[in-house]
Amino acid sequence: MTSPELRTEIEEFLYREARYADEFLLEEWEALLTDEFHYWVPAGRLQGEPSKQLAYLNDNRTRVATRIRQLQTGKRLSQLPNSPMRRVISNIEIESANDGEFLVKANFVIYELAAQSSGELRVWPGQAQYRLERVEGNLRMSAKWIELVTADAGQRNLTFLI
Amino acid sequence: MGINYRQLVRGDRIHGSLLHDPDVFAEEMEQIFVRGWAFVGHESEIKNNGDWVKRQLGNESVIMVRGDDGDINVLSNRCAHRGTALCWEHSGNNSFFQCTYHNWRFGLDGNLRAVPFPDGYSKPKEELGLNRAGQVANYRGFVFANLDGQAGFIDEHLGAAGYELIDRLCEMSPSGNLDLGKGWIGHRVQSNWKLWPESDSDGYHVGFVHASMSASTDTHYDDVAIGGDAVKSSRAVDYGKGHLELDWRPSYKQELSWLGVTRERVQDYYSALSQRVGNELADQMLWDGPPHAFLFPNLFLGETVIAIVEPVAPGEMIHRHTAVQFEGADDAFNERLLRQTEAAFGPASFITTDDAITAERVQAGISGIDTSWASANRGWIDLSRGMHRELVDENGVRSSNSSDETTNRGFWYRYLEMMSEEVTH
Numbered sequence: 213m214t215s216p217e218l219r220t221e222i223e224e225f226l227y228r229e230a231r232y233a234d235e236f237l238l239e240e241w242e243a244l245l246t247d248e249f250h251y252w253v254p255a256g257r258l259q260g261e262p263s264k265q266l267a268y269l270n271d272n273r274t275r276v277a278t279r280i281r282q283l284q285t286g287k288r289l290s291q292l293p294n295s296p297m298r299r300v301i302s303n304i305e306i307e308s309a310n311d312g313e314f315l316v317k318a319n320f321v322i323y324e325l326a327a328q329s330s331g332e333l334r335v336w337p338g339q340a341q342y343r344l345e346r347v348e349g350n351l352r353m354s355a356k357w358i359e360l361v362t363a364d365a366g367q368r369n370l371t372f373l374i
Numbered sequence: 375m376g377i378n379y380r381q382l383v384r385g386d387r388i389h390g391s392l393l394h395d396p397d398v399f400a401e402e403m404e405q406i407f408v409r410g411w412a413f414v415g416h417e418s419e420i421k422n423n424g425d426w427v428k429r430q431l432g433n434e435s436v437i438m439v440r441g442d443d444g445d446i447n448v449l450s451n452r453c454a455h456r457g458t459a460l461c462w463e464h465s466g467n468n469s470f471f472q473c474t475y476h477n478w479r480f481g482l483d484g485n486l487r488a489v490p491f492p493d494g495y496s497k498p499k500e501e502l503g504l505n506r507a508g509q510v511a512n513y514r515g516f517v518f519a520n521l522d523g524q525a526g527f528i529d530e531h532l533g534a535a536g537y538e539l540i541d542r543l544c545e546m547s548p549s550g551n552l553d554l555g556k557g558w559i560g561h562r563v564q565s566n567w568k569l570w571p572e573s574d575s576d577g578y579h580v581g582f583v584h585a586s587m588s589a590s591t592d593t594h595y596d597d598v599a600i601g602g603d604a605v606k607s608s609r610a611v612d613y614g615k616g617h618l619e620l621d622w623r624p625s626y627k628q629e630l631s632w633l634g635v636t637r638e639r640v641q642d643y644y645s646a647l648s649q650r651v652g653n654e655l656a657d658q659m660l661w662d663g664p665p666h667a668f669l670f671p672n673l674f675l676g677e678t679v680i681a682i683v684e685p686v687a688p689g690e691m692i693h694r695h696t697a698v699q700f701e702g703a704d705d706a707f708n709e710r711l712l713r714q715t716e717a718a719f720g721p722a723s724f725i726t727t728d729d730a731i732t733a734e735r736v737q738a739g740i741s742g743i744d745t746s747w748a749s750a751n752r753g754w755i756d757l758s759r760g761m762h763r764e765l766v767d768e769n770g771v772r773s774s775n776s777s778d779e780t781t782n783r784g785f786w787y788r789y790l791e792m793m794s795e796e797v798t799h
Contacts, residue, residue: 253722255559266556266697266712269722275713278591282724287586290731329734330564364464366560366692367721369730374722 214306222316222344223304225351230301230320233373236294238280241373246345246354249273253358253374258341268360268370283371290328290371297324297372301340312346313354324372334368337361377401381748383790385783386758389748390740393566393755398745399688405793406671407432408521411531413673413682414438414448414507416554417515418701419465424482427465430684430692431521436507437461437471438517441482448507448519449484455502464558471504480504513537514544515552516673532669535613535771539667543675546659548646548702554680556712559720561693565733567672567685570693571785573729574676574683575618575668577610577776578759583728591724594631594663598622599776608776610760612784616670620776623662632663632677633714643700643707664698668781670788679715689737693726695719757782 225244232241251271252262262270271279282288299322307315322336343355358374360367377398382389392398406412412431415438419427426439428451435451437460451461453473460471460480470487471480479488484504489495495502508523518528525531532540544550563570573579580599581588588596598608599622607624622632630637637644637660648656667675674681674695681695697715699708718725743753760778767773774780 255557263709263712266559267716268559268720270713270716275717278724281590282586285586285589287589289583289586289728326734328731329738332564366562366694368562368564369727370721371727 214309218309219304219306221351222306222314225344225353226301226304226316226318226342229353230299234297234299236283236291236372238283238373242277242280244353245273245276246347246352247273248354249276250355250357251276252355253360253370254363256363258339258357258359268363268367269358269374288371290369293327295324295327295372297322299323299336314342314344314351316342316344318342322374326368332368336370336374338363377745379790379793382745383786383793386761387754387756388786389745390743390753390755391745391747393568393740394688394737394743395745396688399566399685401793403432403685405795406789407434407685409525409795410671410792411509411511411518411520411525411528412671413669414510414517414519416552416680417446417512417517418551418553418555420446421555422467424467424469425465426461426468426482428461428463429682431519432685434521435459436519438519439468439482446510446512446517447483448510448517449480450505452505453478454480454486454504455489460504478502514540514550515554516540531615533613533615533617534769535617535619536615536669539617539619539665539669539675542662543664543698545651545655546647546664547700548643548650549700550650551701553699553701554696556697556699558682558694558696561695561719561721561726561730563691563693563730563733564689565691565730565737566688567683567691568785568789569733569736570674570683570691570729571616571618571668571671572782573733574674574681575610575620575666575781575785576779577608577620577781578779579729579732583732584725586728587724592634594622594626594634597627597631598625603775603777606776609773610776610778610780612772612780612787614770614784614788616785616788617668618670618781618784619665619667620781621773622666622776625776626661626663629657629660630663633710635710640707640710642704646702646704668785670785671792676719678711679719681719689741693719693730757786 253269254267299320301318301320303319305317318340324334326332338360341357344351345354420440423440426437437449437451441447455478458473458475477490481487484506486499486502507519507521509520511518511528609621611619664677665675672683678698679695684692697712747753757779760774764774
């Protein structure tokens with residue numbers, strides 16, 4: 213059983229991570245990651261071995277740093293201007309808590325405005341699976357895997373932090 | 375046909391209305407995707423009899439299926455009875471296709487096998503098969519189809535250049551064969567489909583549209599595509615028939631630049647490759663890399679990525695891609711190609727996302743242009759760059775600096791030919 217204190221701590225972490233992503237607080241977001249962070253958005257369900265599949269996004273720590281650097285250049289056309297966006301996360305389930313490592317699932321919906329081109333309102337529903345670790349007393353994210361409801365259907369530009 | 379394409383496609387410019395006019399789009403789907411050859415898929419996607427994949431050819435949903443005899447058929451995904459779509463998933467394996475409306479059952483060759491309560495029909499079954507592509511051709515696994523069957527031989531369509539470009543890619547595989555079985559990823563873009571052949575074969579934009587990429591990571595495009603003509607010797611090539619290449623080879627400064635690694639990292643691949651082709655050729659291939667080429671009307675050989683340009687509506691399209699996997703290469707090498715593909719192509723990539731936004735901005739820019747503006751000299755898109763320095767060889771192949779619009783003009787030459795052909799049926 214997860215203690216109410218732990219649940220609150222994890223929820224607060226997820227809400228903070230979500231807000232940093234929504235507001236393009238890139239350095240703050242990156243500071244939440246461990247050195248082994250794995251970021252994955254498959255073109256289907258969250259199953260199988262990620263390295264063997266062709267995904268929308270499959271970043272190791274080095275590549276996610278490049279992703280953030282690209283956004284910080286001020287020349288990233290597909291995020292000029294940054295998408296106004298807000299996400300709602302809910303249905304938070306703490307799947308396991310062992311030795312300072314926590315597996316957490318949550319549903320999300322992101323509302324994103326394509327301010328860079330057509331002005332279309334884009335809706336991104338899905339489930340996020342997080343692996344969190346305690347590093348020097350603080351929670352850090354060592355994996356974020358995203359299963360999009362629309363995974364099979366193809367996507368608009370996904371150039372924000374999902 | 376009310377649209378005079380010769381008025382709208384000129385040697386040095388095209389009219390913006392061609393990128394959004396609904397009547398133009400409707401005629402393209404007929405003239406180019408029904409009456410012409412187009413790429414459908416790769417045979418490695420359907421290895422076993424009964425394997426099928428669903429594809430879109432212009433307005434037509436089709437099933438590419440390996441039949442009971444091992445042959446590849448391209449069938450309309452539409453029951454011959456009431457028009458119900460037969461396949462919903464992207465791919466599958468069936469021993470027949472059965473419609474869910476009245477349980478009509480079709481063989482993998484599209485022929486009608488059985489209907490419930492057959493006494494109600496006096497027509498022969500032969501008249502009630504699925505529509506199928508009139509011509510299907512397979513070159514080194516690349517499957518092309520011509521829906522109406524009147525397009526002439528595939529050799530005429532691909533030409534020597536089409537074959538050579540496919541060869542150049544396939545020959546880099548240790549076995550000589552590709553595997554394109556990793557699935558296709560759809561990038562949905564709010565632009566006209568023709569902006570992608572343009573972007574995929576445009577060498578001029580790289581340093582501008584992709585400035586954020588070159589500012590944040592080292593890529594081979596720094597050497598081959600960025601900077602003025604003085605610093606690079608890459609070529610933009612129009613082979614005719616709308617087949618185009620950005621030939622990076624003259625600009626590479628080291629082997630494997632296109633993969634961003636040194637030879638030590640891909641030693642197993644090199645050994646396997648040189649076993650078949652010899653060291654000398656393998657060395658050359660490591661320098662040259664796979665082609666960056668577009669085959670009219672919808673196939674992009676994007677170095678280690680293959681993409682299909684899929685029209686949806688005048689202002690809506692899908693750029694659909696998969697990773698090249700070399701049959702006979704080690705797993706680590708092929709996984710490197712997967713990661714390279716994810717970095718370069720698709721909705722969350724570092725490169726084609728900025729092409730997508732650019733295409734959407736073009737679409738926003740041209741959306742008000744009417745065909746009638748052409749005669750008032752408004753709404754033109756200029757494609758004249760490099761016309762004065764283009765070279766034409768004895769085979770009619772045009773080439774120029776890689777920043778020149780030789781490739782873009784080549785697409786539109788072929789487009790004009792196809793759009794102004796008389797409809798004979």
